[in-house]
Amino acid sequence: MLILTGSATLVLFVLLTVSVTLGEIPLPVPVALRALVGLGDAGDVLVVQQFRAPRSVAAIIAGAGLAVGGGVLQRLFRNPLASPDVMGVTGGASLGAVALLAAGASQLLIPVGALVGGLSAALLLGVFAWKSGLAVTRLVLTGLAVQAGLAAAVNLMIVRFPAELAGSALQWTSGSVYGRTWPEVWGACGAMVVALAAAFLLHRRLAVLDLGDESAGALGLSTTAARLQLLAVAVVLASLASAVAGPVAFVALAVPHLVRFAAGPPTAGTLALTGLTGAVLLLASDLVVQHLLPVEGLPVGAVTATVGAPWLLALMLRQSRPVSRNHV
Template identity: 35%
Template sequence: MTGRRLAGRRLVGRGRAVTAVVATLAVAAIAVVAGLGTGSFQASPAEVASALLGGGDARTSVVVVGLRVPRVIAALAIGAALGLAGAVFQTLARNPLASPDIVGFSAGSATGALISLTLIAPTASPAAGAWMGGLLTVVVVMLIARSVGVSRERTILAGIALSILFAAVNDYLLTRAPLEIARNADQWLHGSLAATAMSDLGPLLTSLGILSVVLLLAHRDLRAFELGDDVARSLGVRTGRSRLLLVVVAALLTGTATAIAGPIGFIALAAPQLARRAMGSSGIPLVGSALTGATVLLVADVIAQRALAPLQIPVGLLTGVVGGAYLFWIVARTRR
């Protein structure tokens, strides 16, 4: 009888997970259609399809293929990268507040990218700077946490302190940069997909693909960390090496997203928890986190473009407002 109940619960759980994935994909599809066809230049689904297939008039092709397709694809890829990074951090720390936003990795990536933009190569891609900034933040956070005794709480506090420090450094860099570069960098710091071009998609998708494969290969170790370090060690996981690899991958995912769109808050924090609740999973699902992050960011970007048209809000501002409300909700729920 007990075996039948367990089997029934597993079937129910799988059905719930499949339903959640299908619903998420449906919302993402609607957002893709809205992102490609709506705005100051309206295009019907038939005109969008014709432009994507190489037909249609020149104006529709320029707007849909040249401007909107890169932005939609970038939103999906960046949201997926942030969702994966948040899932890794929260699994390792076993804390729903452990995300690149909270522990300073997003701010560190932004600082590295700003140094690249303002001091080294203003016309070059800031991707390398964002990666280096994220990795340097990883090293500093781990060194601080280890020097005072490693704990999840101390690691998060060290990250928050670094976020404040990096924010001050970012402001200083903006005051030293030429006016035009400072203006562009300031818009980028708010998290925006407005300047996304087709040339950005190659490095973005390549990095996301490689890092996702590494996460897939390390999936067993990540699942073991959900049970605690001692249990993971008893299962044969080399916890020190595996933890370092997973944190580096998550930092690189954060740096990849930050290099293209700037620091975008809330996605890495909330996507893993939303996916876990929707799918009824005991742990944080990687695929669900990626899908949820991609969908949430795309929906947020479409709203940011259309809510106050013709004025476009940087998507990072919108996700920041939603993220603040989400944190208040977590605090209220924890108190209850």
């Protein structure tokens, strides 16, 4: 576990270094790192600190939040298809953010709108799921329907936007970290740190829930309260990530599976590794968008969706495959 965590941390540092050196004005690594801490030529400092660094930090915190939120939801519902983007949470967060943007609110309030939208979507999903009997498969299907409806609402709002706001709002429909500023990033980053800390503090309750409701109750855990707390943390993580990067698809779905495959059964260590892997994946995808693809202005969500769509299809086919039984 230490090797995997150390490797992920090293890869993240390398990607961060690359992200502040590459661009229309390429910079040597020593110059870029000096500019990152405010040293060196004023022009280099401006390029690194005001344009490249906020975008990279936004990708890191959004990737970590989505991955940890997805990991918590998958364990909570005991279903590999459970994730914020599949269950409508990121769609609600996008709707809340775009609504504030349409109202001309300050960029500092965008995370608040995303949080309210994500919580509202989770509440709406909970109402529908309660009426349908709380079946996990039905919950996922209901979440997909909620996500589609919220995406349609966002698109309708964008169509009615003034031309000068439509371009800014489009990033919330596909996922992008382009044009992030430090006020946006620091506000979401501070809230994200609190939410991630809460996820780690509640990890033991998640481990107890893995034993089953009867065993958890016998150990003195209120299963209903614990589930609500964990669900709230997962929704907050996904909503804050969406406030920074929009509804980036499939990071929350795929990363927990990759970590389980590489690191084994879930622990507090694997939860940390999940956050690091999500940060690596989203930052790497953003570098691909910026420097490797011939199409300019492509959102990072296009890369994660291209990789994640086959993954979701494979998971759904695996879930729908009947279990074989040995007949005597």
